[in-house]
Amino acid sequence: MSKKTTSKDKPSAKNAEASLNSGATAPINAKLSKKEKIEIYRKLVRIRRFEERTLRSYQQGKIAGFLHLYIGQEAIAVGTTSLMGPDDHVITAYRDHGHALGVGMSMNECMAELQGKYTGCSKGKGGSMHFFAPDKNYWGGHGIVGGQTPLGAGLAFALKHEGKKGCCMCFMGDGAVNQGAVHESLNIAGLWGLPVIYIIENNQYSMGTSLARSSASTLLAKRAEGYDIAWEQVNGHSLYDVRAKTWEAMERAHNECLPTVIEMATYRHRGHSVSDNEKYRDKAEIEEYKRTSDPVILFQNTLLEEKTLTEELIKTINTEAREEAENAVQFADQSPFPPEEELQRDVYWEEDNPEHKTSQGKIFFND
Numbered sequence: 001m002s003k004k005t006t007s008k009d010k011p012s013a014k015n016a017e018a019s020l021n022s023g024a025t026a027p028i029n030a031k032l033s034k035k036e037k038i039e040i041y042r043k044l045v046r047i048r049r050f051e052e053r054t055l056r057s058y059q060q061g062k063i064a065g066f067l068h069l070y071i072g073q074e075a076i077a078v079g080t081t082s083l084m085g086p087d088d089h090v091i092t093a094y095r096d097h098g099h100a101l102g103v104g105m106s107m108n109e110c111m112a113e114l115q116g117k118y119t120g121c122s123k124g125k126g127g128s129m130h131f132f133a134p135d136k137n138y139w140g141g142h143g144i145v146g147g148q149t150p151l152g153a154g155l156a157f158a159l160k161h162e163g164k165k166g167c168c169m170c171f172m173g174d175g176a177v178n179q180g181a182v183h184e185s186l187n188i189a190g191l192w193g194l195p196v197i198y199i200i201e202n203n204q205y206s207m208g209t210s211l212a213r214s215s216a217s218t219l220l221a222k223r224a225e226g227y228d229i230a231w232e233q234v235n236g237h238s239l240y241d242v243r244a245k246t247w248e249a250m251e252r253a254h255n256e257c258l259p260t261v262i263e264m265a266t267y268r269h270r271g272h273s274v275s276d277n278e279k280y281r282d283k284a285e286i287e288e289y290k291r292t293s294d295p296v297i298l299f300q301n302t303l304l305e306e307k308t309l310t311e312e313l314i315k316t317i318n319t320e321a322r323e324e325a326e327n328a329v330q331f332a333d334q335s336p337f338p339p340e341e342e343l344q345r346d347v348y349w350e351e352d353n354p355e356h357k358t359s360q361g362k363i364f365f366n367d
């Protein structure tokens, strides 16, 4: 029998607002220079403008297949990735554009990937759900819900094995938390003491199913207790709060080689994907979140109050981000599609590196 959503279960923008910016005075935020804060704001804006442009490209027929927008969740990707050092890694699910720009991937390679072009980060063969940049410690982009969580444990295991002082931030949605693979990953992370941070981006919905209808307990991070792992809840609309709590988890990973689970309250302003008719939620709910909890506007207001930003600078940053996204579309338009012989490359490593092949039998069945 499914659980019914009651008014008590409804996501509340007000609750999120109440604790906003409690992390502002945390040392990791207090030490940010004016310039660093502006760069963080610029990243939030770049993601927002990039996503808006991808939506237009989809409507113009430039992008085929899936397109899951990150609008509304930007503070999480930007806040967490802004803390990364040389041995910190990221792996995430299919809503991956924000994390990609967060780790420093260019709009060009991301837009080209969306348009299926050879200049894309995955040579145009991955699309929206499969952005990758191993040179930036960014391990994708995964379409199987929860599929990235054992891989995240594996990345953390490698760091521990190699004696590196780093961590893996493994992102997932609220819907992924009920997948078996997530629990197996948490168990291994707790048992072996892996420097992994599981970040649950709780945007209240898995496709069209609300959290209350999918999860027996809606305090998702608390499940970590079952695996003897430290856990936290944080206001994911607040850039400062995200950074403050993530830094604590990073220090735990770096210094004690221990995992953490952090649940970040957030909200997606758009449908699950661009083809979602959104019959499962009220327009008023979306408007309320936009009005009270838009992470870009909230940080913008904080920086205005601090006198770090001016109205003029806000305008310039937005104009530049729009132009950058527009140029990325031009770059993608002018790029070629991958050649036919690329079709079976990058599918199996052994096939591309026959000198290391150890497995028997056929990999492809067309010869």
Ligand SMILES: Cc1ncc(C[n+]2csc(CCOP(=O)(O)OP(=O)(O)O)c2C)c(N)n1
Binding pocket: 095, 143, 144, 145, 146, 172, 173, 174, 175, 176, 177, 203, 205, 206, 207, 272
């Ligand atoms: C193993 C598996 N089951 C089902 C699906 C279909 N599916 C795609 S997205 C999704 C919802 C996941 O929601 P959530 O984890 O909350 O992420 P969000 O879309 O909110 O970012 C489902 C069920 C899938 N891709 N993989």
Ligand SMILES: [Mg+2]
Binding pocket: 173, 174, 175, 201, 202, 203, 204, 205, 206, 207
């Ligand atoms: Mg979700």
